[in-house]
Structures are given as C-alpha cells and as structure tokens.
Amino acid sequence: MQITLKDIARMAGVAESTVSRALNDKPGVGKETRLKILKIAKENNYRPNQLARGLAAKKTNMIAVILAEMDSPGNIEIVKSIEKAAEKRGYQIILCNTNNQEDKEESYLSLLESNQVDGAIFIGGKLVGSHLLKASFSQDNRIVLVNRLAEENFFTSVLTDYSQGLYKAVEHLLKENFKKIALVCGNRDNLVEEEKISGYKNALRDSGLEVNEELIFSTANNRQAGYNVFLEIIEGDVIPDSFISTRELTTIGLVEAIKMGGYFIPDDFAVVGYGDNILTSVIDPPLTVLGEPVEKLGKSSLEFLLELINEKMDSQQIKVLTPELIIRESSISKYN
C-alpha cells in the first residue's frame, strides 16, 4: 500500500504541511526535521508523483554518469565499463563532473528531475546529502551509487571493500618482512578513507602489531601532495620501510620523491599503490597495486540502474566487491 503525506506526518510527529514543505524543498522546516521526514519517506518507499511521471516520462535512453572527480584514471575506467555495458543495452551515457561540489551535483540532478535522462549513476563523492535522498524517491529510485556511502542503506549501490583491500596490502608487506608500514591516504573526514585506515589498522592488530598513528598521513589527492609527504616523512622521527598509498596521483608524486631523493624501490622503501591502470602501469619499477574491480563496478551499476528504470527491483540492493592485490616488483623484499 502506498504511504501518504498524512502517514509520514504521523510517523514524524509533525504537521502535514511541514511534511509537504520538507518534501518540496520549501523553506520553514529545520534541517534535522527535514532530514527525518526525508528518511521516513525513503524508508517507506514514498513516491509522490508516480502517476505524473509515468505520463510525462518519455524514455530518452540516456543515462547520466555523475563523477565526483574526473582526475582519477580509475573513475574513467569505471565510466568506460558503464558505457560498454550501456551500449549493449541500447543506452548512451552523458558524463557530468561535480568536482565534489554539492551545488553542481544539484544542477546535474535536474537532468534526472526533468526526465532528460532515464537514470543516474553517481561515482565517488562525499556522504550522500538530503538533496540526493529527496531526488531518489521523487524520481522513482532511478539512482545508483558507486563507491559512495550513504548514512543508511537507502540507495542501490556498488561498493569497493576498501577496508578488505588495505588489509590484503598490509598482510602482503608483513609477509615480505616490511615492519614499518606507512599509510598515505586522503582526508580522514572522508568515510571511504576512514574505511581504508580501519583495514590498515585491523591487519596490523591481527598480526599482533601496534598501530603507530605517526605513520598515517592524510594528504590531498594530487601529485605534489604525494611528493611533499615523502619529504615530510623522511625528516620525521619514525622512518617507515614501506608505503601504502591509497590514491593514484598521490602515489605518482610519492614514487617521484623517493627516486629524486636517491632512494631505491623496493630496496629502501617498498611501495603499494592504488588502481591497476595505464597511469600506474607506466611507473618504474613495476608497481604493486590494489586493483579496483573497475570493470565489475561499471557493469553491475548499469545493470542495477536498468532494473530500477524498468521497475524490476523491489528494494535497495547493495553489492560489495573486493579489490585485488596485484603484486609486482615494488613490494618484493630482496632480503627475504
């Protein structure tokens, strides 16, 4: 049975007019109340204008792929995989880059709201905010998230198990007899990076080792940041014997700095990077990486989205894929 505005009002303990204002993006509702109402609506599969949309919606066979970062070669690989899968099903994609800006994300969402695309796939980005939550139910759930977290499991998602990936990387380095493993990751207020950190810590603890917080470095995701962090590290108190770097551009800068400093990989420092793609494959020496399952991430997200578009999915589905550790020269100890 369809839930009504009245039901939501009762469940939220507010007036019906408040629910209406919250669901229609009108002012006069506090932030928390608004979020509470949106969550209830989503949880109960509220669909405000299904009939209206059914009448208006002409299939466009276009899908919006909304990227938080275009600089990542891994993201571009996911896009290519979505595109390949879409082509087989007679869909074309249009690509949007938000640069992690929420206002841009909202503008691109208007493509979905005005039915210029049949659905949208979001790749990466910050914790899902209320505008996406609202769009998801008002637009018949035609949204799939890739490598993006929401506070609750409100979205059909395809996720990489970053924690498991980092766990594997640490295990491998320990097996190669590296003892002081530094982690170079992103900002800790990013949930995805927090997951990576927890995988790193768990692996150390499970091997009976202590976690040294001084060996965890949060940097921006660019080449210069990777370069600079190495300079900072070798002037620090605790000198690591190996690095796990969780993002591509940072890894490139880090490797450059190690080589510029006259050090050798893996003799002086072992390196495990992130992303098995053309960029990391060009690095010398050949780089051990956590290969993200880009092909599967793309294909599964497209399949999920088509199920949603064709109303063949009853409830949110979440698929979790594990990165593969691809071992190459940069992390093989010569003194083993």
Next chain:
Amino acid sequence: MQITLKDIARMAGVAESTVSRALNDKPGVGKETRLKILKIAKENNYRPNQLARGLAAKKTNMIAVILAEMDSPGNIEIVKSIEKAAEKRGYQIILCNTNNQEDKEESYLSLLESNQVDGAIFIGGKLVGSHLLKASFSQDNRIVLVNRLAEENFFTSVLTDYSQGLYKAVEHLLKENFKKIALVCGNRDNLVEEEKISGYKNALRDSGLEVNEELIFSTANNRQAGYNVFLEIIEGDVIPDSFISTRELTTIGLVEAIKMGGYFIPDDFAVVGYGDNILTSVIDPPLTVLGEPVEKLGKSSLEFLLELINEKMDSQQIKVLTPELIIRESSISKYN
C-alpha cells in the same frame, strides 16, 4: 537580408520541395544534392526556425562537450580547461563520448536540437559530415569544433597546427644529429594525421633530406599497437635512430618495447612523444614531447561558443594554435 528556401532552390538549381526535403532530413534527395543544398544554406547563413527557437529556447546554462575519444589524456585536459572557463561564466558542461561513431554523435546532437544544452563543443573526430552541417545552421551555429576539420570553413573552430608541431620535432632531432627519423602516426585517411605527416615531410625536405616512406608507420592508437610497431620496425630493412610518435598511448607502448628489447633511450633510439600530461610525464626517461596547447584550446573554444550563443559573432572564426616542443632527456644526443 534573410535567405529563403526559394533562394536556395534557385542557387542549387533544384525544386523548392527538394530543398525542403534536404533541409529536413527527409528521403528522396541524392547524397550529393543534399550536401550541395546544405552547403549553400550554410554559406548564406540560412536560419530556418530562428523565431521558433527564440520563443522555445530557455537558457539551460549547460553546454555539451562531445569527445571523439575519451582515452586520450590530452582530450581530458581540454575538457578540464573548458570546464574551468565555463564555471567562471556560470555554465556547466556535460560530457559525451562518441568513440568516433557517427550515430552516437547524432544522438548527442539531439541534446542541442531539443535545447537541453545551449551549445556544443566537439573535440576531435573525423571530417565533419552533413548531419553536423545541418545542425549547425538549424541550431543557430551554436557549435564550435576543436581539433576537428571540416571540408570548408563553415565552423567556428580552434585548431592545433599539427603540421607545424611535427616540423619542430623533426628540426630538433636533426639538430641533435639523428638522421633516420621514423614517424609513428595514425591512420592516413584521418586528415589530422595527414597534416602531421606533411609537417614531418616538409621539415626533412627543407633540410635537404629525402623522405623515406618506409619510415612512416600508421598504427592504431593504443599501447599494444605502439609495442608491436617497434618489433616490426627492428625486423625491417631500414632501422631508424629516432622516433616521433604522434599519440600518447602509442608512445607508451613504443617506449615499453624499446626498453623490453634491451635498448636505451636516447642512446639507441631517441623518442619524441605527444602530449604534455601526467601520463607522458611518468615515463622514464623524461620524454621530449609536443605539448598541445590544451589550456588555450579549451578556453578559446568556450569563449567562441559563448559569443555564438549570445549572438555576438557575425561570421565563423578560426583560431590556430601551435604546439610547443618540450625538450627532455629522451631526445638529447649523448654524442653531440
């Protein structure tokens, strides 16, 4: 004064109904006649439904950027430059990838035809066909081409002078005392590649050298093709002492094959690559490249497009930019 259907019919020497069919994509007009009519219409700035569009067109502040190849890091840099310039002017871009397929290009053009975007920038691709010609005048010229040629100068364009770029590269290698310069380029039916070949040939001839056709190799634009072409070359009759490789992915494969073969760069073979970006910058040894003016290509194309959208441009404008030769280790002779 506005040109009419009747005027076009008279100039083309055909019936008015034929003109109408040609301009409205209806069957019953031969290919050549159709192209002739389209060209006359374009040349005389025919604008069929200006009033209708004026009434219907709501500004969306979105621009479509239509890429022929997403694999090229240089193209992605151009996109980023367009995006930066667009943001400053209050526009957002949506990115479309045609993989050089004409039917995809037509689908994406529908974004422009249905006024879902205010204009379109095309980056790269084959010689412009009649569908683009038609779209250009029926959509008030809201199209700019980047690095894409049209048979006649019907389009506002920003172009890289590839011929001049290759000329510089050959001059440089000759000055470094390399004598047998091989050219690894794309398919010769691609006008852009033909331009590169002519720059290569001109530089040799201007230095009083003969052109050896056996040193010109056309390959696909991917890593494997670059790898394979080197294997082919070293088993050939004429062994070069240096390479100019005109595309990024091919260059990477070529450099890999040289190193895998146990040869040294530049000692055994000098290499000049294409594109000054993160991918080529990671190659070891540091690679001499022809740096495409990606920043300017992006910025100028966006500026042109906004002039067209705001009807501030009277006739087609064409801007030609020259690539810069960035000299690094891979092409410096040690025996000079």
